[in-house]
Amino acid sequence: MPKTPLTFTLNDGEVAVFVDPGASLIDVLRRGVGDLTPKQGCAQGTCGACTVLIDGKPHLSCLTLAETVEGRRIDTTAGLAGGPNLHPLQKAFMEGFSAQCGFCTSGMLMASKALLDRTPNPTRDEVIEAISGNLCRCTGYEPIVDAILSAAQQGGAR
Amino acid sequence: MTIHKGRGFACINYPIGMNLGGDPAQALVHSTPDGKFMVALSAIDLGQGMKSVTRQIAAETIGVPVEDVYVDTADSDTGPHDMGSFASRGTHRVGNAVIRASAEARKQMMEAAAEELEVNAADLDTDGKGNIHVKGAPSRSITVAETAIAAQFKQGRTLAGRGIFLIPPSEANPETGEQTPVTCFAHAALVVEVEVDDETGDVEVTAINSAYEVGRALNPKLVEQQLIGGAWMGVSHALYETTEPYYPARDHGPEDFNTYLMPGPGQIVPHHIAVLERPAEDAPFGGKGPGEMCANPVLPAVANAVYNAVGVRCDRLPITPEKVLRGIRANGGARPKGRA
Numbered sequence: 117m118p119k120t121p122l123t124f125t126l127n128d129g130e131v132a133v134f135v136d137p138g139a140s141l142i143d144v145l146r147r148g149v150g151d152l153t154p155k156q157g158c159a160q161g162t163c164g165a166c167t168v169l170i171d172g173k174p175h176l177s178c179l180t181l182a183e184t185v186e187g188r189r190i191d192t193t194a195g196l197a198g199g200p201n202l203h204p205l206q207k208a209f210m211e212g213f214s215a216q217c218g219f220c221t222s223g224m225l226m227a228s229k230a231l232l233d234r235t236p237n238p239t240r241d242e243v244i245e246a247i248s249g250n251l252c253r254c255t256g257y258e259p260i261v262d263a264i265l266s267a268a269q270q271g272g273a274r
Numbered sequence: 275m276t277i278h279k280g281r282g283f284a285c286i287n288y289p290i291g292m293n294l295g296g297d298p299a300q301a302l303v304h305s306t307p308d309g310k311f312m313v314a315l316s317a318i319d320l321g322q323g324m325k326s327v328t329r330q331i332a333a334e335t336i337g338v339p340v341e342d343v344y345v346d347t348a349d350s351d352t353g354p355h356d357m358g359s360f361a362s363r364g365t366h367r368v369g370n371a372v373i374r375a376s377a378e379a380r381k382q383m384m385e386a387a388a389e390e391l392e393v394n395a396a397d398l399d400t401d402g403k404g405n406i407h408v409k410g411a412p413s414r415s416i417t418v419a420e421t422a423i424a425a426q427f428k429q430g431r432t433l434a435g436r437g438i439f440l441i442p443p444s445e446a447n448p449e450t451g452e453q454t455p456v457t458c459f460a461h462a463a464l465v466v467e468v469e470v471d472d473e474t475g476d477v478e479v480t481a482i483n484s485a486y487e488v489g490r491a492l493n494p495k496l497v498e499q500q501l502i503g504g505a506w507m508g509v510s511h512a513l514y515e516t517t518e519p520y521y522p523a524r525d526h527g528p529e530d531f532n533t534y535l536m537p538g539p540g541q542i543v544p545h546h547i548a549v550l551e552r553p554a555e556d557a558p559f560g561g562k563g564p565g566e567m568c569a570n571p572v573l574p575a576v577a578n579a580v581y582n583a584v585g586v587r588c589d590r591l592p593i594t595p596e597k598v599l600r601g602i603r604a605n606g607g608a609r610p611k612g613r614a
């Protein structure tokens with residue numbers, strides 16, 4: 117089947133790839149571009165591990181057709197840190213021991229980044245709501261919620 | 275409709291590791307020419323902190339900064355043998371193997387340094403900051419990096435160590451059946467508070483108070499994180515998770531994360547933890563490890579709390595609203611047991 121050319125912005129860089137028609141965005145990111153930060157937990161839209169931002173809004177990259185992101189901007193965890201400086205959310209997750217196996221972490225970071233970008237000082241309930249599409253099997257969620265709130269206090273929107 | 279409050283208690287004696295075939299763990303340690311140490315294991319870090327804790331143990335034993343130790347748990351094809359990450363055995367079994375391997379590597383490091391400083395190895399000590407010095411004369415010193423370079427390029431010597439930890443097999447006494455299958459136990463006790471709705475059968479855990487005795491907490495934050503996460507999983511098993519059919523038939527059973535129930539971030543339970551440290555004699559720096567018992571005692575405590583709240587004894591998990599309601603109906607109504 118002929119491939120389709122696709123260009124988009126990924127964390128400030130321009131990406132141009134050929135994709136199979138019908139390919140999911142996560143496949144293109146992981147296999148086509150080599151950005152392994154979005155994780156595939158379920159491939160059916162129920163775990164949130166594959167969350168990326170498309171034009172600033174959280175999307176499940178396993179359910180997103182790659183061709184729909186033509187010309188748009190994708191943010192993944194790979195673009196969070198500025199050089200050696202971790203994003204305030206990454207720092208808060210690290211300091212709060214908010215990851216064990218880490219499989220959910222990338223999706224949690226992107227879902228919470230989307231929240232803090234539009235709501236810099238969220239309430240606890242807003243944080244819970246923002247990550248309620250993201251499953252975590254290890255932490256019991258509390259360290260994650262606490263980390264997001266603490267990142268917000270430290271000016272987490274960046 | 276009435277909400278009934280209940281409180282349930284459970285405690286646990288948890289054997290660390292198992293004794294089938296000695297439950298062995300191996301570790302190999304070697305230095306790179308720049309004086310960093312590499313620990314090779316096949317024990318797997320699932321997120322419980324295997325890498326962090328073995329790194330601390332190796333650094334402490336060799337006498338170098340923790341930053342100068344790397345732990346590689348890459349591959350059971352190429353690494354030294356290990357039984358696996360289960361039975362709460364990681365810290366104890368693997369940690370002990372790492373101590374042995376690290377002690378051998380330290381001995382070689384001290385001998386190499388002694389040769390460079392022209393002193394007796396027994397007169398040397400490490401400062402834990404990357405230096406080796408003559409006891410009582412800190413100015414007569416050599417860095418670990420210089421020692422490793424000298425060993426590698428001048429003395430032709432490796433700074434390496436091998437370690438294995440094996441539990442001596444314990445046969446059952448044919449007369450009494452007595453056996454010593456494990457060498458140390460960890461312990462915990464916890465109290466769970468619930469609210470049970472006698473109209474819907476819904477059970478909500480409202481608080482957990484626990485005390486865990488895990489030997490020395492080698493990394494207190496990792497211990498706490500495991501206890502919090504494990505208790506969440508215990509609540510999840512007690513009240514939600516099952517692959518068995520719900521109603522009315524197998525086709526209605528859960529198939530994926532949409533239908534397999536688990537508590538989410540909206541059901542966070544306040545959990546107050548007291549960690550008691552009673553170092554075990556045969557444990558690495560006294561650490562037994564929390565492991566599986568983070569989750570286990572939560573289940574009976576929840577079941578006891580439900581009984582305390584409405585008088586329903588559920589002996590099958592999970593304790594679903596259906597089971598609670600059937601129990602209440604069979605008893606002719608909620609029968610709160612009062613404060614025990």
Ligand code: FES
Nearest residue numbers: 157158159164178
């Ligand atoms: S992988 Fe996309 S939601 Fe699970």
Ligand code: FES
Nearest residue numbers: 216220252253254
């Ligand atoms: S840290 Fe393991 S799933 Fe969240």
